[in-house]
Amino acid sequence: MDKNLKRMATMQRMQVTGLHLFYSKGYYNTSVDDVLKELSLSKGAFYYHFDSKEDFFVQIIENLLVRKIYSMLIEPIEGHEHTLDLICSCFENALETAVHNEVDYGFALSNFINEFNGRNAKVMKHLNEILRVWEVNLVSAIQRGKFNGHIDRHVDAEGVAVFLMSSYMGVRTLMVEMTPSARKYRFMSQIRHYFKSLEVKKTTV
Amino acid sequence: MDKNLKRMATMQRMQVTGLHLFYSKGYYNTSVDDVLKELSLSKGAFYYHFDSKEDFFVQIIENLLVRKIYSMLIEPIEGHEHTLDLICSCFENALETAVHNEVDYGFALSNFINEFNGRNAKVMKHLNEILRVWEVNLVSAIQRGKFNGHIDRHVDAEGVAVFLMSSYMGVRTLMVEMTPSARKYRFMSQIRHYFKSLEVKKTTV
DNA sequence: TTGTTAACCGACCAGGCGGTCTATGAGGTA
DNA sequence: TACCTCATAGACCGCCTGGTCGGTTAACAA
Known part of the structure; x- marks a missing residue:
């Protein structure tokens, strides 16, 4: 022991x-x-x-990367309050962490996906599994929002999930060089704008 | 000669x-x-x-990558018609090209940014320059749209540009593995939805 | 005391890397 | 024919890489 x-x-x-x-x-x-x-x-x-450098990396993914992403991007949106607010503050926090790194190297998951894509199928399987879990959780969060009446019922949950993942991954790459905090601010404004368009339309008058 | x-x-x-x-x-x-x-x-x-492998790569950027991105993502949105439609079909075409690659390795520019960030400042300068040109052109396209009366005048052009670049770069990474065409479709639907929220509000009633 | 074993050391290996250098031949010029 | 330059060949160098292997040490069991 x-x-x-x-x-x-x-x-x-x-x-x-x-x-x-x-x-x-x-x-x-x-x-x-x-x-x-x-x-x-x-x-x-x-x-x-x-056993090997590759085995080492796979264990890193399973023991560290999975947990990191889970605690940063998945667990925070599992609540039952207003879904879009949850996602918003989750992104806000994740990006704020990145801004505070004196040197930022982007979103680890998407960096690794870029690096291993087409070169190492075994590692890619593990990385894709993380993406899949993230996507599933986003989709169910959005469906929860529709059920709770916060999100318009015509909204395509899968579409929103793909869009959110895309934009998050992209902005992290965009933030690595030049004015990360300004880009974070602009990005979050647009996300909020986009979210507003997903809410149930208040039937005014 | x-x-x-x-x-x-x-x-x-x-x-x-x-x-x-x-x-x-x-x-x-x-x-x-x-x-x-x-x-x-x-x-x-x-x-x-x-002179060296690095020099070779810098010349590749200047001679090939810049032109490729210019002809695919910048030149198509320089017209004077309805700006958001231009951007929409530009993204549509760019993503469609990616879908048709039997093997896709993502968006070359963001792959290289990931690879060189924090490791080679000289190359990064060239890559960032491409990003800058793309951003400038997007911003002026959106401002043109505001001027022409297609886009709501309260829209933050810089914000929209950052958001568009982010989401495009992200979705290209997301498309490298698993169901690229489904993801492209979902992504484009949400982009259109987002664009609708930027248009001038028709004063109904 | 002696043996066993988990944990670690570091010299070593074959292969690949970016880059250098001398040699060579084709084509134009005189 | 003699010469010169451009474009290419490929052997070679020092360095680094992932990975192997026989040796060492300290803790514990008998």
Whole structure:
């Protein structure tokens, strides 16, 4: 048990450092030695715990990336209050975090999708699974909104979900260079404008 | 002159092949030899025409990528008709091209931005310049629409431009895997819905 | 005390990388 | 024929990469 704890701690340290480096420098552009140098560990330690660099990365996805995205983009919109407000403040918070990074490298998930697409089907399967979960949760949030009477019943939930995911992923790329906070502000204004057009039309007069 | 023509032709061939490989496999994941193998040329030929791999890529950006994006996303919206319709069909065409690729690797510009961000400032400068031109043209297109009376005068042109660029870049990433044509359809529906909310309000009754 | 084993070390390997350099031949010029 | 330049060839270099492997250490069990 105590043994197992040490094992887990070392693996965790490697994975945290690995995610940080893969995110900021890219997977193919980061060597195993880069990760080990950061931690003053050796090749032996690495290949004792992981089968390969790819296996290492898949475990990072499952243990760290999935949770990160879940807690940042999925869990916050699971409430039962006004759905669109939830999504709005969820995006607002996620973007604000990005603005506060002294250096921002974009949305980790979409960076990795770009990097692995067409080059590594196995890793892509894991990344796509995260996208799928995100999409499903967005769709059900919007349907909840329609059910609760906040969102117009003619709205296409799947369409809105795709549109929201697209725009979020895109704005994160757009924010990496030049005036991220201004772009965040403009983006959020337009999202709110778009959301207003999804609400039930108050039958005035 | 004839000599110069041959020189240009060889350089062009290298650049076309280079863009294709860099786009599909990534810059860092494509070696100079990969490009040369494709053309049955040697290292000598390559370094006779280009100073370095980086110089090669910068020339590809300036000679090929800029033009490609200009002809696909900028020039089509420069007309003076109903602006939002122009943008709509421009996006429609650009996405349709992507759907028809048997294998799609996303939006080249945003892929490269992801790959070079924080790693190569010089290349990033060139990529950002393309983004800037795109943004400027979108903004002026929208302002034209406001001037022509098609777009509500309260609309924030810069905001709409950022939002459009974001969503386009994002949906291209989202389309690389799984049901691109369905996602394209849903995306375009929402774009049209969003555009409707930007039009001048017809004062009914 | 002795043996076992989990955790880690680091030298080593084959292959690939960007880039250099000398050689070579084709085509024009004198 | 002799010469010169442009365009290309391909061997070579030093460096880095993912991955292997025999050795070492410390904790614990007998």
